[in-house]
Each structure stands twice: as C-alpha cells, then as structure tokens.
Amino acid sequence: MDKITLLQSRRAAVIAAGSEIRRSVAALTDADSFVELSGFSYSKNEFYDAGAEGEGVVTGFASMDGYPVYIVAQNPAVLSGGVSRANCEKILRCLTLAEKNSTPVVYILGSLGVQIGEGVTVLEGLAGVLSKASRLHGVVPQFAVVAGEVYGQSALFAAAADFTFFMKEGVLAANSPLVISAKSGKNLPKEKVGGAGALGKTNLVSFEEESLSAVREKIVKIFDILPFCNAAVVENGADLNASAPALNENCTADALIDAVFDENSYVELGKSAPEVRCVLGRIGGISVAAVVFDGAELNEVNLAKVCEFVEFAGYYGLPFVSFADTLGLKADLCTNDSLALKAAFKYMEKFELLENAKISVVYKKAVGLGYTLFAAKSQGFDYVYAFANAKIALFDDAQGAEIEFAGQKADSAKLAQKYADENADPINAAKNGYVDNIIEPQFVRQYLIASLQMLLK
Amino acid sequence: MSHMLLETVTIIGGERVTDLTIAEGLIYALLGFIVTFIGIVVLIALLWAVGKIMGAVRTKRSEKKTAEKAETASEEELSPEIKAALIAAIAAYYEGEKPQCEFKVKRIKRL
The missing domain is CATH 3.90.226.10 (2-enoyl-CoA Hydratase; Chain A, domain 1)
Structure with missing residues (x-):
C-alpha cells in the first residue's frame, strides 16, 4: 500500500511539473486519450543541482478524432524546456515506436536551448533524435507546433516536420533572438527575428493559428485527406x-x-x-x-x-x-x-x-x-x-x-x-x-x- | 358553221330521234355548271356559318372557364409544393439550354 502511495505522490510531482504542457496535449488530442511514455524518465541535472521531474519533455501516444498519433511535447516549465541527453533518449524511444507502428508524430515545441552543463553529451543526444526524425521524414507525417519560444537545435524539429503550425506567441530561431539581433547590428524584438511574419522566406511556416483547437482541427483535416490515414x-x-x-x-x-x-x-x-x-x-x-x-x-x-x-x-x-x-x-x-x-x-x-x-x-x-x-x-x-x-x-x-x-x-x-x-x-x-x-x-x-x-x- | 346549229335527226330502230343541237348542249352544260357552283357556294356558306357559330360558342365557354380559374387563383394562393414544381420545371427547361460538358463523370471501378 505504501508503494502505491509513493507511486501516487511521485506521479503527482511529475504531473505538477508538466501541468501546463499536459493541458496543451489535451487540447490537441481526443479527451482522455493521452497515454504517457517514459513517465519517470529524468536525470539528475548536475549543472543546476536539481532533479528535473519529467525532464523538459512529455512523450506518449493519443488519438485525434480517432486517428492515432505519437506526441512529443517540450515542457518549458522544466528548466525552460532545456534539452538534455535523457530528454533526447525519451524522444528517441517515442519516435522509434512511431516508426515501428507507422504512426504520425506531433511535436509541441518550446525550448530555449540545451542544458549546457551536459556539454557535448547533449549534442550526441540531439544528433540521435534529429537523425531519427529525418528517417521518419516521408515515412510518417510529422507535425510541429511552435507553441512558444523555440531556440537552437530544437528548431530543426520544425524543419523536419511536414507541417509546421505557428501559434501567436510562437518564435523560432536557430540562435537566441538576442544574439541574432546583436550580430545583425539591430535591436529587434524576438517576434521580428523568429515570429511567423519574420520567416517569410524559410518555408517553415505552414499555418498560423490562434488556438490549439484550430491546430487540432487542421491536423484532423489533413488526416482525412491523406491516403496514408484515409x-x-x-x-x-x-x-x-x-x-x-x-x-x-x-x-x-x-x-x-x-x-x-x-x-x-x-x-x-x-x-x-x-x-x-x-x-x-x-x-x-x-x-x-x-x-x-x-x-x-x-x-x-x-x-x-x-x-x-x-x-x-x-x-x-x-x-x-x-x-x-x-x-x-x-x-x-x-x-x-x-x-x-x-x-x-x-x-x-x-x-x-x-x-x-x-x-x-x-x-x-x-x-x-x-x-x-x-x-x-x-x-x-x-x-x-x-x-x-x-x-x-x-x-x-x-x-x-x-x-x-x-x-x-x-x-x-x-x-x-x-x-x-x-x-x-x-x-x-x-x-x-x-x-x-x-x-x-x-x-x-x-x-x-x-x-x-x-x-x- | 351554220349547219352546226341545225337540228339533226337520227333513226334508231325505225324510230326518229331528234338530236340536241350544239347550242342546246352548251346551254345545258352552262346550266349544270351554274347549279353545281351555286351548290358549292351554299355548302361553303353553310360550313362557314357553322364554324362561326361553333367558334363563338367555344370562345364563350373558354371565357367562362378562364374567368372561373382566375377567380379560383385569386381566391387561393399556390401551395409551396406547386410553386416548387413550377420553379423546378422552369429550371429544368432552362437547364437544357445551358452548355453542357461533353461527358458525364461517373464513378469507375478500380481494376
């Protein structure tokens, strides 16, 4: 019984750390259909000297209007969605299942970069997960939702995706907008650097949407059209x-x-x-x-x-x-x-x-x-x-x-x-x-x- | 020419038969024509008169019917179903006048 209580308290801590991102996942998927994967997978972060429950990412599978999908949701609430090796391994496990089951993937992106304390190790993790995303390209449809600020190599998930949705507050940049702005000799707000309107020549913006329910509606419509799903x-x-x-x-x-x-x-x-x-x-x-x-x-x-x-x-x-x-x-x-x-x-x-x-x-x-x-x-x-x-x-x-x-x-x-x-x-x-x-x-x-x-x- | 107007006599079986003169023949023929034409004219007049009478009767009847119909129409509005049928009939009529594609698309069976 103690073990059960312990499990419940541990689970509550993980869910509390990702309550916001779980709401986003719920808005995209059918009610109560999300099943989390690697729910307790997180590493002790030596740089920040703290355990990060749920790491910066929540993964799992769910359905959207009955169509099955795998979900990878970066969680900006934990270490600013900072990417770590454990984080990448969690994503990799999810993508491996998507490949095995030929199931579309939806990324909800929101990360300010990598957890720099891990050094090159995190780059290895990113290389592994991004190469898997590239292998999935053309095999299963991939959707990316730029829900918040997405900086650094996480932006490559948007490039790997077949369809990228920009929310109103979505900003995507290969580097920090501050750095880009400074190097360009300008003082630009982040939206002018990586907002949907600023990326007019990149082919990275498939849709601009006001809400996650509108994103869901569009993804379902695409599923309805694609012979892959229908x-x-x-x-x-x-x-x-x-x-x-x-x-x-x-x-x-x-x-x-x-x-x-x-x-x-x-x-x-x-x-x-x-x-x-x-x-x-x-x-x-x-x-x-x-x-x-x-x-x-x-x-x-x-x-x-x-x-x-x-x-x-x-x-x-x-x-x-x-x-x-x-x-x-x-x-x-x-x-x-x-x-x-x-x-x-x-x-x-x-x-x-x-x-x-x-x-x-x-x-x-x-x-x-x-x-x-x-x-x-x-x-x-x-x-x-x-x-x-x-x-x-x-x-x-x-x-x-x-x-x-x-x-x-x-x-x-x-x-x-x-x-x-x-x-x-x-x-x-x-x-x-x-x-x-x-x-x-x-x-x-x-x-x-x-x-x-x-x-x- | 004068001998043609003379009366001629033919003896048939010992009996004496007086032949018609040409003039008499012409007169009879003329009389025949006149009687025939008068008959035709009478018949035409009769038919014309009957036609006129019948036409007048028909016109009267149709006027009566139209008046009755107009009264009915003004008294009762056309039902939506009849209106729809009329519109559909008119639309179908004009549809026939629109240019049509050379073929009709039908679902085909995949081989």
Whole structure:
C-alpha cells in the first residue's frame, strides 16, 4: 500500500511539473486519450543541482478524432524546456515506436536551448533524435507546433516536420533572438527575428493559428485527406459533374480553388511565396496535391516551396495537379545569384519520382521555364489541359513583342497583343500534341475528376 | 358553221330521234355548271356559318372557364409544393439550354 502511495505522490510531482504542457496535449488530442511514455524518465541535472521531474519533455501516444498519433511535447516549465541527453533518449524511444507502428508524430515545441552543463553529451543526444526524425521524414507525417519560444537545435524539429503550425506567441530561431539581433547590428524584438511574419522566406511556416483547437482541427483535416490515414477515394457526397460557369467570366486563383476542390475538403499550406499556393485536398473525393500558381515569376523561394510539396506528394502517393499561371525565372541579379536554378532542378528530380497521376491545367499562362516545369508534356505530365483563354508561349507578350517586332514603330501594348494573338494561343501547342485538350474553364472539375479516376494508382 | 346549229335527226330502230343541237348542249352544260357552283357556294356558306357559330360558342365557354380559374387563383394562393414544381420545371427547361460538358463523370471501378 505504501508503494502505491509513493507511486501516487511521485506521479503527482511529475504531473505538477508538466501541468501546463499536459493541458496543451489535451487540447490537441481526443479527451482522455493521452497515454504517457517514459513517465519517470529524468536525470539528475548536475549543472543546476536539481532533479528535473519529467525532464523538459512529455512523450506518449493519443488519438485525434480517432486517428492515432505519437506526441512529443517540450515542457518549458522544466528548466525552460532545456534539452538534455535523457530528454533526447525519451524522444528517441517515442519516435522509434512511431516508426515501428507507422504512426504520425506531433511535436509541441518550446525550448530555449540545451542544458549546457551536459556539454557535448547533449549534442550526441540531439544528433540521435534529429537523425531519427529525418528517417521518419516521408515515412510518417510529422507535425510541429511552435507553441512558444523555440531556440537552437530544437528548431530543426520544425524543419523536419511536414507541417509546421505557428501559434501567436510562437518564435523560432536557430540562435537566441538576442544574439541574432546583436550580430545583425539591430535591436529587434524576438517576434521580428523568429515570429511567423519574420520567416517569410524559410518555408517553415505552414499555418498560423490562434488556438490549439484550430491546430487540432487542421491536423484532423489533413488526416482525412491523406491516403496514408484515409482512403485515396472517398464518397463525400461531392457532385462529380458540378460546373462553375463563373470561371468562364473571371478565373482567379481563389475562384479556381473554390470551384475545383470539394467543399470543406482542402487546406492551403505555406505562408511563404503567396504567389505559389500549395493545396492539399480532395477533388471528387480523390486525394490530390495541387500547386496553384497565381501570376508567379519563379525564384528560389517559390521553387523551393513547390519542390518540398512535390516531394511530400511523392512520399505519400498523392496525385499531383499543377494549375499554371507562371512565367519563367525572375530576370534580376538577386534571382540569378541564388539557388533558383538548383531549386528548379531539384523540383524536376522530385517530380520524376512521383508515381501517381500528374496533370497540368494551364488556366492563365505558361511561359518559358514556367511552361517547361509545370505544363510541358515532355516533363512527364500524363494530361495537359489548357483553358480556351489561356496563353502558352516561349516569351511573355511584352518580351515576345520586343523580340519579334523589333524596330516596328507602334504602340507597345498593341504589339504585345499582336504577339499574343499570333503566338500564345494554346491551339498551337494542342496541334503539336503538347496539350491534350482545350477546355471551357467551367468544366475543369469534370475533366480533372475523369482524368484522376483513370490515372489513379 | 351554220349547219352546226341545225337540228339533226337520227333513226334508231325505225324510230326518229331528234338530236340536241350544239347550242342546246352548251346551254345545258352552262346550266349544270351554274347549279353545281351555286351548290358549292351554299355548302361553303353553310360550313362557314357553322364554324362561326361553333367558334363563338367555344370562345364563350373558354371565357367562362378562364374567368372561373382566375377567380379560383385569386381566391387561393399556390401551395409551396406547386410553386416548387413550377420553379423546378422552369429550371429544368432552362437547364437544357445551358452548355453542357461533353461527358458525364461517373464513378469507375478500380481494376
């Protein structure tokens, strides 16, 4: 009986040390579903001369709307979430189980760095756990919630994750924001260094959310969409033959997404490069990864975003649809002296590895490299559709007119129009077999569903 | 020409039969035509008159019916079901006029 009482008091101490983080876990998971792992695993911390109950991390498994998940929650209440060797071993055990059971992982991040008293030992621990996270990449979906301040190597969990959620108070930085700020010769608040708004080019911010219940809702929606967790085709009551006459009049990226995807069955991810919109959703009940270009000029940031998304589609066997409204690489020094070309090639590599359906819809324009990468039949697209009013050309109108009609004295806008009329009509590409069909915008959904059904693996 | 107007006589079986002159023939023919045309005109007039009468009767009846219907409609509002049916019928009619996709998507069986 004494042992039972002792157990209860020990457990109470552990729970008290992590009451805040346990509330976060509870908000994310189904009620009373969380089962803790390594509940008594913690080390005596010589540097602080104190035992840290629960270490800086709580691990376990739970369910989210019935979907099983493993949870790794850094606990800022214990030693500021400081990472230790024991801490890493605890995470590693959890990730090993996730790998064994092919179960998604959710990280709730909040750590100011490592427990420096452990020296290099903690680096070994981090190396072990981060390499396990990298091995899980593409094997099971990983979600990271930047719930508070996340500094140092813990930030790499966000990089390893497929989806990263930033809470309002979330700050992510590879070093302390104070150090970064000082080294940059500026006096910036931490939000300006590592807040979601400050990380616009990193591809690290998938979603910004106000509450953990909103995070939970989105994760469940992703589970519903992913063939990894749910069926590749579901009967969700969507009308397979719904047309969208409004698209014939005005086809914006928003209107297109709204018309093509099943109602309330898609999520858009990635806060960086808003001109390239990565959408995960269902079209006629079929899971799809789609990239909707919104008048994009290509650069290293938006190409990296597409590349990562295509890689994800490949890992989880998703059909890929490109909605093209894109020019080639941006013609400036900054883009020229960047990783843009490398990113373009990386995308081609990832695209080649896609085994499921690959469909391109040129809904506005596909010009130059934009056509080569995201609409060219020879790139490997199974079907290529073009809207009747779309443009497919080697050059953009203005640039093409400058080259084609050099020396002609006429209004540049008229010359550009002349170039478009003569060269950019998709019928030219269709006559050569590069476009399978030129369609009315309002019927795009029907064409996509019919094609996806036939190509689905 | 004058001999054509003369009366001719034919002896058939010992009996003397007086033939009609051409003039008499023409007169009889003319009389025949006139009688026939008068008959036709009378028949046309009769039919026209009957048509008119019937039309008048029909118009009267339909006016009566319309008046009765209008009274009923103004007295009783159309039920929601009838309204819905009417709207559906009109929508279906105009649906037929909208451009349709060349094919209908149906769920296929995976092989």
